Amino acid sequence: MNESEILRAIHGGSAAEIVDDVRGLIERGALAPGAQLPPVRTLAEHLGVNRNTVVSAYRQLAQAGFLVSRGRGGTQVAGQSRVPQEGYATDTVLRDVGAGNPDPSLLPDLTRALVSLPGRPVLYGEPVVDAGLEELAREWLEPDLTASGPHRLTVTGGAFDAMERLLAQALTRDDAVALEDPCFLATIRTVRLAGYRPVPVPVDAEGMTVEGLREALRQGVRAVVCTPRAQNPTGASLSEARAAALRDVLADHPYVLVIEDDHFSMLSRQPFRSIVGPDHRRWALVRSVSKFLGPDMSLALAMTDADTADRLALRLSPGTTWVSHLLQRLAHALLTDEDVRHTIAAAGEHYAERNASFVARLGERGLEVPPSDGLTLWVPLPAPARLVAERLMRRGWLARTGDEFAIDDTRPSHHLRLTVHHLDDTLADTLADDLVAAADASP
Incomplete structure (x- = not known):
């Protein structure tokens, strides 16, 4: 036409x-x-x-x-381009260091827990949250709550099921949402596909920036999504001073929905620091189990203010989309198993050690990477990331560029997000050599 x-x-x-x-x-x-x-x-x-x-x-x-x-x-x-997602590139012969997956050998064996599950069927009209899981969740989440008002627990089908439902009960199409920039892929996808308007808030070594949040609030955002620790992709965690400053900024906006996505929780080497102040009225703390029990355990716990919980309950009632009690009981059985807790602790130590070891390798080769937390590393580069990634492909590696995580995509990224915890020392040395060579090579 x-x-x-x-x-x-x-x-x-x-x-x-x-x-x-x-x-x-x-x-x-x-x-x-x-x-x-x-x-x-x-x-x-x-x-x-x-x-x-x-x-x-x-x-x-x-x-x-x-x-x-x-x-x-x-x-x-627009064309039908694929939306970037986490996971393995199954159609490549390259060695994938961009997947962002946990190590499957460090995920717990489900066999014993599955056998131990109680067999009583759950019928329509029963409480949507399993009693055992609710007790465990309160012990796990309530010590980290900073808002003073009443609160309740909701169980969802994973962190981004929680994110989608939380935003949907608070926003309408074209409402503005403050997102960390760079931002986790699933968060970007959730916001854009729902028709909300993402407002970027820069992230530095101490997490979401104060001026960035202040500017987003000036633009009228109705929700803020923050990762207090192990921010994906940067690995940044909030310092105590930064968290306090963000709470001060939000104190003048108590009805802006604040969602804290604590995705790394039990694996993190950093303390949890909230940006929700004692008088904030609309908030949610979300913790999924995917990183330490496995991505296929599509379950997350969302502790929220009471009003938000009421709205979520309308979308998670029996007969519609409540989370299976079998899955809830399985999560409870695993998280109360002492051997599983030891496995989770060992996994957290492994990810921290392997990432720190690779950062040291790059430092020895003249490429400085700031310390971080999480499954991946955010590697600053002296050249555009796409150029470095192309050079790494010719050396047999498939990396993920920072461009995919950008909300403000007006400038090319100078970062790679790498998953290296699965590499042995020999492969880690090879990747470090290849990365530095790719970053230093002349155009």
Whole structure:
């Protein structure tokens, strides 16, 4: 379709109506990937609407993945590019150091716990949270709560099921959400696919920055997602001073929903420091079990203020989407098993030791990497990350560039996120040599 044909096919007088018209053209195949949309001014004049109406419609379509803005190149129909996700690249012969997975040999054996599960069936109308798991969760989460109001526990199908539900009960489409920049892949995906507007908050060695959060609040964000420790991808953890400063900033915004994603929890080498102050009204502390019991254990515990818990309960009632009590009982059996707790502790020590060892290797070769926590390393580079990653591919390695984690993607990243804890000393030495050579090579 040419521009005049597209103009004749769009009739809406509101942003929602324009979205429906353009989306219909794309879904029917009338607009193919790469097709150019009319400029904002042209479409606004044709429809007799304010330019901001068209801007809002185009933005909603872009956030939903239908359109892409090319700056001076205009707005085009998006192609079907794959959204970056965690996990192995199964179709590569390269050695994968970008997967972000835990070591399967350090995950507990489920056999004994499965045999020990009580067999009583759970019926409609029963409490959605297993009593044993709730008692364990309170012992685990309540000591880290800093808000003074009443709170309750919700069990969800993993951290990002919790994230999606928490945001959905608080936000509407096009609401702004403050996200760490760089940001965890699943968080970016959750926010963008739901049609919320991500507002980047820079992260430094002490975590989310104070001025970055202050600016996001000035832009009217209705929710803040923060990783207090082992931030993915940077590995940064909040210092006590930084956490206190962030609490001070949020004190003037008590009804902004604050979600703390403590994904690394039992494996972390750092203390938990909350950005939620005692008088904050809308908050959630989320801890999943994926990193230490296994990604297939799709279960997370969300301790929230009472009002938020009520809203979540409407979306997790029996007969709809409550989390299986079999899974809840399995998590409880594992987390109360002394041998499993020792396995988790050993895994945390292993990840810390292997990452520190690789950082030392790079330091010996002149590439300084700040200390961090988590499954991966955030490696600063003297050259653009995509260039270094391409050079590493020619040496047999598949790495992940920082560009995939960026919310503010106006500049090329100069970081790689590497997963190295599974490498033995020989392979770690080889990767360190290859990485430094790839970073130093002339264009």
